[in-house]
Amino acid sequence: MRVRLLALAVLFQAAAAAADQSVGIGPGLAFNPPTVVVAPGETVTWIWQDAPHSSTSDATSGPEVWNSGVQATGATFSHTFQTPGDYPYYCLVHSFPGGTFMNGLVRVAQPTATPTVTPTRPPTPLPGGPAAIPSLSGAGRLLLGLALAAAAVLLLSFARPR
Numbered sequence: 001m002r003v004r005l006l007a008l009a010v011l012f013q014a015a016a017a018a019a020d021q022s023v024g025i026g027p028g029l030a031f032n033p034p035t036v037v038v039a040p041g042e043t044v045t046w047i048w049q050d051a052p053h054s055s056t057s058d059a060t061s062g063p064e065v066w067n068s069g070v071q072a073t074g075a076t077f078s079h080t081f082q083t084p085g086d087y088p089y090y091c092l093v094h095s096f097p098g099g100t101f102m103n104g105l106v107r108v109a110q111p112t113a114t115p116t117v118t119p120t121r122p123p124t125p126l127p128g129g130p131a132a133i134p135s136l137s138g139a140g141r142l143l144l145g146l147a148l149a150a151a152a153v154l155l156l157s158f159a160r161p162r
């Protein structure tokens with residue numbers, strides 16, 4: 001029980017830590033996925049699956065401005081986002097700022113509270129409760145079955161009028 005809770009806690013921490021995002025550029029004329037969400041301080045990495053394309057912020061001034069330039073298949077480009085907000089971007093070759101064709105969005109948002117799991121003592125089984133039923137091996141089940149059958153035969157022999 002305790003081991004399972006610890007494993008759960010480790011899982012939640014891993015999920016909270018691994019929030020950098022990667023976006024495929026292509027295949028085709030698309031960012032995949034078109035929208036990603038990161039927390040401040042996290043990085044988006046674009047990976048070219050197709051060419052020629054770019055990842056270029058709509059904004060040309062402000063807290064988050066980036067431009068990969070036009071790159072070829074196999075290229076990567078990263079930008080680390082610090083300021084919460086919505087940052088639309090586009091491909092220089094196939095779209096334009098505010099377009100709806102080869103456009104994407106990076107949303108930078110403060111992370112919502114992650115559930116924390118506090119390891120606690122396993123509950124004490126209540127006498128007679130379901131946790132008090134022992135699990136039996138095959139031989140144990142056979143013995144229990146024989147005992148119940150013997151009890152039934154005994155009860156029937158008492159109940160039957162002679």
Ligand SMILES: [Cu+2]
Pocket residue numbers: 029052053054091092093094095102
């Ligand atoms: Cu493109």
